[in-house]
Amino acid sequence: MKLIEYPDQEMMMIDLANQLAGELNTHLMTHDHASFAVPGGSTPGPVFDALCAADLRWEKVHVLLTDERWVPETSDRSNTRLVRERLLTNRAAMAHFVPLYAEAETPEDAIDDLIEGLKPELPISVLLMGMGADCHVASLFPGADRLADALESDAAPLMAMRAPGAPEPRITLTAPVLEQAMSKHILITGHEKREALEKARGLRRWDAPVRAVWNDATVHWAA
Secondary structure (H helix, E strand, O other): OEEEEOOOHHHHHHHHHHHHHHHHHHHHOOOOOEEEEEOOOOOOHHHHHHHOOOOOOHHHEEEEEOEEEOOOOOOOOOHHHHHHHHOOOHHHHHOEEEOOOOOOOOHHHHHHHHHHHHHHHOOOOEEEEEOOOOOOEOOEOOOOOOHHHHHOOOOOOEEEEOOOOOOOOEEEEOHHHHHOOOOEEEEEEOHHHHHHHHHHOOOOOOOOHHHHOOOOOEEEEEO
């Protein structure tokens, strides 16, 4: 794990957007398409705002989420909605979106079809992750019902997940998919998350799931 500290969040967001654009462009020089996995939540929004205007072949970029709440896109809790509003606009409107949600009562009802749609995108070309103060990444939460299964090296690429404090079911990329991404970035802000990251060094993977995916990752942090 490599840690980069920035003097302020604005500089970090712009610099990270430039790095991601550069990596996507480099990948496209030797591949037909690039898969780009991104987190939901509010933290990456400024990165998306800068990245969506980048001059690259967006029509060859396949965007997917690292995880999704099992809610329709019309919900204000939908990560898909956030990505469409903040990333898949401007030049990036030409990108192809790979969904992690389908109209079904539970994620288990749709997961087989979603896995089939995901397979052509693996391994992920460029991965951007967030991290919670509890050291979760994607929807790999400490205490989640299927966390142990999702951390296994032979886990299915997608898994339904339910966790204490999460008001709806989730669907998430599993640890091996995240770990095997060709380029990995973790974006965190604030002193609480920085302290959590340092604390994770002494914890087990099921207590700090970020540990399962941080090998060869670059962590970007600003207060």
